[in-house]
Amino acid sequence: MNCNLLNNITQRNRRAGLYLFGVAWISNLRYKTWLAPNRVASLLGVLFIAQSAWSQEGTNVPTQLKPTVVTGSYIPTAETVGPAPVETVTAAQILRTGEEDVRLVLKKLSPSFSGNNNLGPEVNNGGAGESYASIRNLKTLVLINGRRLGDSPSSFFINNSGFADLNTIPVAAIERIEVLKDGASALYGSDAIGGVINIITKTDFSGIEIGGRYGAATGAGNFTEQRASLVGGTGNSNSTFLVTAQYYHRDALPSSDRKVGSLDQFELTAHNIDPNSIGYYISPSFPGKVSDSTGSYILRSSPLLQPFGLFDAAAAKSPPRIPNGSGGFKTFSGPTAVSDYNSDPFWQTPAGQALGGAPYVANPGVLLNTTVLGTDSIQSQDRRNVFASGSYDLFDKQMQIYTDFLYAGLNTEGKLAPAPVVGLGAKQANINIPADNPFNPFGIDLGPIGGTNGLPPNGPRIRSRFWESGNRLLDTDTDYYHLVAGLKGDFGSGWSYNGRIPTTDTIKWRRRETRSMARRWIWPCSPASTRSMPPRD
Numbered sequence: 001m002n003c004n005l006l007n008n009i010t011q012r013n014r015r016a017g018l019y020l021f022g023v024a025w026i027s028n029l030r031y032k033t034w035l036a037p038n039r040v041a042s043l044l045g046v047l048f049i050a051q052s053a054w055s056q057e058g059t060n061v062p063t064q065l066k067p068t069v070v071t072g073s074y075i076p077t078a079e080t081v082g083p084a085p086v087e088t089v090t091a092a093q094i095l096r097t098g099e100e101d102v103r104l105v106l107k108k109l110s111p112s113f114s115g116n117n118n119l120g121p122e123v124n125n126g127g128a129g130e131s132y133a134s135i136r137n138l139k140t141l142v143l144i145n146g147r148r149l150g151d152s153p154s155s156f157f158i159n160n161s162g163f164a165d166l167n168t169i170p171v172a173a174i175e176r177i178e179v180l181k182d183g184a185s186a187l188y189g190s191d192a193i194g195g196v197i198n199i200i201t202k203t204d205f206s207g208i209e210i211g212g213r214y215g216a217a218t219g220a221g222n223f224t225e226q227r228a229s230l231v232g233g234t235g236n237s238n239s240t241f242l243v244t245a246q247y248y249h250r251d252a253l254p255s256s257d258r259k260v261g262s263l264d265q266f267e268l269t270a271h272n273i274d275p276n277s278i279g280y281y282i283s284p285s286f287p288g289k290v291s292d293s294t295g296s297y298i299l300r301s302s303p304l305l306q307p308f309g310l311f312d313a314a315a316a317k318s319p320p321r322i323p324n325g326s327g328g329f330k331t332f333s334g335p336t337a338v339s340d341y342n343s344d345p346f347w348q349t350p351a352g353q354a355l356g357g358a359p360y361v362a363n364p365g366v367l368l369n370t371t372v373l374g375t376d377s378i379q380s381q382d383r384r385n386v387f388a389s390g391s392y393d394l395f396d397k398q399m400q401i402y403t404d405f406l407y408a409g410l411n412t413e414g415k416l417a418p419a420p421v422v423g424l425g426a427k428q429a430n431i432n433i434p435a436d437n438p439f440n441p442f443g444i445d446l447g448p449i450g451g452t453n454g455l456p457p458n459g460p461r462i463r464s465r466f467w468e469s470g471n472r473l474l475d476t477d478t479d480y481y482h483l484v485a486g487l488k489g490d491f492g493s494g495w496s497y498n499g500r501i502p503t504t505d506t507i508k509w510r511r512r513e514t515r516s517m518a519r520r521w522i523w524p525c526s527p528a529s530t531r532s533m534p535p536r537d
Helices: 002-026 037-044 048-056 091-097 102-109 153-157 265-270 303-308 337-342 350-354 448-454
Strands: 067-069 076-078 086-090 140-144 174-180 195-201 207-216 224-235 239-250 289-292 295-299 360-362 376-378 380-395 399-416 461-465 472-492 495-500 504-514
Touching (some): 086 091, 086 102, 091 102, 102 174, 289 337, 337 360, 376 399
Parallel strands (some): 140 195
Antiparallel strands (some): 067 076, 086 174, 174 195, 207 224, 224 239, 239 380, 289 295, 289 461, 295 360, 380 399
């Protein structure tokens, strides 16, 4: 019974300690409590025998419980209070992975980082070469030394909630990474629904460390990455200073260099994969394709018909207008405009045969493999990172000034296939083709200017791709600045404080996208589309 009473007393003191911790957090102060068993017993005037036994064992000195801090928080708890599970990744583990990307380090070492929100430089269409981490594919808060990092502007193109770019943090500056894998929205708000990633940088470092890395991929192409870093630190009894500078370069990886990412529609079918389900590089939009209510049609002169045995090099390279016998040209409108044009009796006349006959053939299922057009699977990138931290004791440990500064300059370049035209509508390409355009075989206004007759379902649908003017070029520049400064101190007897100015995050973001323009809309594939692929592994 005495043991039960002692347990009850201990539990009450634990709750009291937790309450003190809560008060300390609200006032931005922390207070350490300890539990002296002999004092607890004397308060109630019981357990004298246990008191004597403890004295004989030399345990009269109060046992001080070490405080711990939840990652990224100023709420201290006692060691006896079970904390949320925190996974720690050390600098040695990071080095063994051989990765230069914090996201890839976490993906290799923790199965929690899975899902399509864990994006990296391999995302070309819409990505900016940045690196986002997400625990269980949920919104995850990223901290550096317990302070929030600002979300990247580029990330809002991927996800409306935004993500911090992990490429802004130099790997050489990291001492460890703490991952709180439980939802922490109660502490940090909705940014931490999935959990928290707290990146802890090196602090107590004296000397100079020079590092470098060179990596080359096996297989076709010349994909390499290089890193050079310098870490320098110094300190004495009342001050510390550390600076890290890092440069990183990664080459672009052309899509055609890897077979797994550039299979054509026949190779995909052979692997029991529906080509229509591969929307990120298999496309139904290419020059020379039109459709109406009767189906889709392709110019017989399109080299894309070669695998189907329907290619005719003598057919018209561009669909001609049909004379009406009165000095003008025939018009074709309505839901069957393409079919009516292609089956017009004119194509059976000597004049029509001289032009190559009916220019279109029913689409046998042609899909364009855009990787043959010089796209990149991984964008090239240059990173310039600088991280500096310092502290100085103004009045011993009772008042200490500290600061952290992070700069990241990132440049990413990538190539996409020439811009597609999925249709002429206002919510598609928003393109108008006048009736008198010499490359308009239907003789009616197409696009928004044609009203309901110029667009499906009452008119033909026009698909194309602007490859006469080359690939779309994506060039993204980011300058990221992160500054923290504050005062902290320890008065002794367990009392401490920590105050700082609001964290300053300044992001200068520039994205340039060169979109191609074309003069001709209904045009077959250029010779570039028929070039042979380079060897692939």
